[in-house]
Amino acid sequence: MDFIDMLQALATRVSKQVNMLLTEEATKNAIVMPFINALGYNVFDPAEVTPELNCDVGIKKGEKVDYAVLKDGQVVMLFECKSVGTNLDRVTPTQLFRYFTVTQARVGVLTNGVIYRFFSDLEEPNKMDTKPFLEFNLFDIQEAVVSELKKMTKPHFDQAAIVETAGELKYAREIKRVMAEQLAAPSDDWVRFFIGAVYTGRVTQAVRDQFKPIVQKAVRQFVNDQISDRLKSALERDPAEAAAQEAAAPAPAEAPAKEAEVVTTDDEREAYFIVKAILREEVDPARITPRDVKSYFGILLDDNNRKPLCRLHFNTAQKYVGFFDAGDRQEERVAIDRIDDLYRFGARLKATLRLYEPAKKEEKAEK
Known part of the structure; x- marks a missing residue:
């Protein structure tokens, strides 16, 4: 283990x-x-x-x-x-x-x-x-x-x-702790730093009071923008591949009455990071990528639609995980009760990975 x-x-x-x-x-x-x-x-x-x-x-x-x-x-x-x-x-x-x-x-x-x-x-x-x-x-x-x-x-x-x-x-x-404190309540020194960089007029107490909420809001927005950009980059997908992926996918057991835009849920993100944690000893985690579509949340190797590691079907009351370890690219859905149940399927995920990584498989066999 x-x-x-x-x-x-x-x-x-x-x-x-x-x-x-x-x-x-x-x-x-x-x-x-x-x-x-x-x-x-x-x-x-x-x-x-x-x-x-x-x-x-x-x-x-x-x-x-x-x-x-x-x-x-x-x-x-x-x-x-x-x-x-x-x-x-x-x-x-x-x-x-x-x-x-x-x-x-x-x-x-x-x-x-x-x-x-x-x-x-x-x-x-x-x-x-x-x-x-x-x-x-x-x-x-x-x-x-x-x-x-x-x-x-x-x-x-x-x-x-x-x-x-x-x-x-x-x-x-400690620096992260200080940053968190400044985001929550900017100090006068923190505010002065930004005023000095963007304001050319005379700095009075009234100016500092005016800038304090502006600095707090701007820094928070900057942090949020950075997070949004990272998520957008990670979840970005090729439209043609996404369409083909959706067409090939079986319909979920219970389709919502009205399909909404693709929304990546907290459960899907948590499950994605669990899969990365399980496979991190086998492959560089950066190679394990997400691909969210309306029907399911896909987890791929090398962002390649031909190398699915698993699919998360979390759009219904009963959650399912689709596995591809049989070697014929056919998906087998398994019901789970909790996100943590994914840890029970570490062997299946690693077996799927080795279908795409024959060198890794041979290396293990030699050992």
């Missing part, structure tokens, strides 16, 4: 159990230990994962860090755990701060089982930063974050490389 699939499986299980996890110990046993295991470390081998590691420093005695992850006998990562539902913004990770100074660990993790915040010592050697360089949310799994998280798995762990990229991640994260 791929790393992202393991995280998705853990998230699915935890979502059903979370209301029963009332203590810190329950959180550690049901979520944190499986998470560490998903990273590739054997939680039952003290040579790899040591629970309740003593972190006495100076006159402070009796404190322990919840888990220490070891590699080649050296502590490389520390975990401090809180119960599910704990607001991590209100937690000071005292054990992590103290033990960070007396081990070779350069990564400290504060978690409530669902949210994992990763810290390092970028600002001052051997002193853990107060702000994390990476945050992972088990209930909001993002491909870019998983890509960074994968660097901390046992097969890929390289402490020097992690610390090197941690700085960029941390400051990029």
Whole structure:
């Protein structure tokens, strides 16, 4: 099972159990230990994962860090755990701060089982930063974050490389936070910057007050335009191919009374990203492209209508996914209850991909 699939499986299980996890110990046993295991470390081998590691420093005695992850006998990562539902913004990770100074660990993790915040010592050697360089949310799994998280798995762990990229991640994260704050409520300095670039008159308080809502509206519109352009580019299709695709498609089980213009729904987008996540270990995700038409939402390889990976028939009360792994280009529709059910069909999607990628198939056979 791929790393992202393991995280998705853990998230699915935890979502059903979370209301029963009332203590810190329950959180550690049901979520944190499986998470560490998903990273590739054997939680039952003290040579790899040591629970309740003593972190006495100076006159402070009796404190322990919840888990220490070891590699080649050296502590490389520390975990401090809180119960599910704990607001991590209100937690000071005292054990992590103290033990960070007396081990070779350069990564400290504060978690409530669902949210994992990763810290390092970028600002001052051997002193853990107060702000994390990476945050992972088990209930909001993002491909870019998983890509960074994968660097901390046992097969890929390289402490020097992690610390090197941690700085960029941390400051990029902070810049995005500042941007979000400015979008919500532009500061005087932010407004002055734009006034200086576009206004030649005398800048008075009245001018600043006049420009503040203009700046806020313009920046938001710019962001929205960028998003719209990206979506338009991703979903753009050749009219002739789209028409041929629609003509060849079987009619949906329940056609709407009146056909509307093509609208890509949130469910279709979510399913598209799930298919990309499933196939990302097999092929460059950029080669997996969407093709939305009135009858269905198609997912193709290389934006080629002759290489369908699957079709999403989400226009009716009962959702269907069309698969093409039989090898004869005939579509087989399978009913699903939830979007997450797509993860159960990873093997079929990969089998379809290999119909178009014989070199990949031969390579796997040789292995």
